Amino acid sequence: MEENSWFNNRHLKILTILTMAAMLVFGIYKYETKKVTISIDDNKKMTVKTLKGTVGEVLKKENIQVEEGSYIEPKLDTKIKDGDKIIIKKPKTYKIKLGKRVTEMQSTENVVKDILKDLDIKLDEKDYTKPDMNKKVKPEGQIEIVKVVEKIDVVKNDIPFENIVKNNNKLEKGKSNIVQEGKKGVKEIKIKKVFENGNLISEDVISEEVVSAPVSKVVEKGVKEIEKPKTIQVASRGSTPSRRNRSTPRSTASTKNGNINYKKAFNVVATAYDLSFASCGKNPGEPGYGITASGTRVRPGVVSVDPRVIPLGTRLYVESLDGTRDYGFAVAEDTGGAIKGNRIDLFFPSSSAAKAFGRRQVRVYILK
Incomplete structure (x- = not known):
């Protein structure tokens, strides 16, 4: 009986020790095990339990390969705690x-x-x-x-001046007087240009400002009637008037276009011009293109003169002295920087016609 009792007690002690050891091991395992979430490229997520101590050890245990250049948070040598998240983003x-x-x-x-x-x-x-x-x-x-780039360009444009003609009853008819010279104004235009990758995609006017206003050109036109000159016999072309009549202006003349009545006649040097840039210094669309000094539109029959010799608005007849066709009836409506004294400039509708005329002597009749 005593022997059986001793055996039973010893067996009970061994069982108790084993139980306690198991409980201790289980407690240690439970204490050391950590729950970790692993996220890969936001499209793969997994949760694992591990006894490993660092991020790198956990990934190695789970056979997760980390490519070079990958983003890892936290870093591989970071110690793991329960509930941690490991984020992996591959390149x-x-x-x-x-x-x-x-x-x-x-x-x-x-x-x-x-x-x-x-x-x-x-x-x-x-x-x-x-x-x-x-x-x-x-x-x-x-x-x-x-890439978007915005640029502001500033453009200055001329504002053409107005031509104003006033009648003056104290000034003889056919004469004119410039009271005020015209002056072009200036307008400043700001344009916003938008470029995308160097290519212009839009162009908008954002402001317009008159920097200087134009000054009108004012011309007085004579309307006073003058006494008509006496009529005398016209000498034929090439003949010389008698000494008695040399100082008296002729009244009529026979031309290729028939008889004309005139107040005065004299010889001048004539040149020719047209609307080309080489001739007038302007291009189509520019302010003042094709407009005479009198404000009229240029056309065949318009003559550029020196107003001190032939007043603007004077009606003329231009006769050729070399046997070629007369230029004919014309009006003094334009001026030119090079037209001074006894010189005139005749308008032709084409460059070829102007070049063909060239430079020659003509006779100008101031018509009644």
Whole structure:
């Protein structure tokens, strides 16, 4: 009986010790085990229980390979605690387009703004992307960067002046007097131009300002009637008037276009001009193009004169002295910087006609 009792007591002690040891091991295991969540590229997530101590050991235990250039948070040598999250973002290739150039670059991000930040690509305030900054992009996808530049251009345009003609009853008819010279004004125009990747996409006028106003040209036109000159016999072309009549102006003359009545006649040097840039110094569309000093539109029959010799508005007849066709009836409506004294400039509708006329002596009749 005593022997059985001793055996039972010893067996009970051994069982108790084993139980306590198991409980101790279980407690230590339970205490050391940690629950960790692993997220890979936001599309794969797993939760594991581990006894491992660092991030790197956990990933190795779970056979998770980390590619070079991957983003890992926390770092591989960080100690793990229960409830920790391990985030892994693998590098992905994207096509970055700027203008016509496309470059392949790698980033661990997948949202446009995060990809550009990761690649240290900075945009100016007005720049934008396709797709926009908050969109996700798939691997091998393209991000186009559009560089926007705004430029303000300032253009100055001439404002043509107005020609004002006033009648003066104290000035003889056929004469004129410039009271005030005209002066062109200046308008300043600001134009905003918008460029995208160097290409002009819009052009808008944002302001117009008159820097200086034009000054009108004022011309007095004589309307006073004058006594008509006496009529005398006209000598034929080439003959010399008698000494008695040399100081008296002739009244009529026979021309290729018939008889004319005139007040005065004299010989001058005649040249020719047209509307080409080489002749008038202006191009179509520019202020004052094709407009005479009198404010009329230039046309065949318009003659440029020195107003001190032939007043503007004077009706003329221009006779050829070399046997060629007369220029004929005309009006003194224009002036020119080179037309001084006994010189006139005849308008022709084409450059070829003006060149053909060249420079020659003509006789000018001041008509009644």
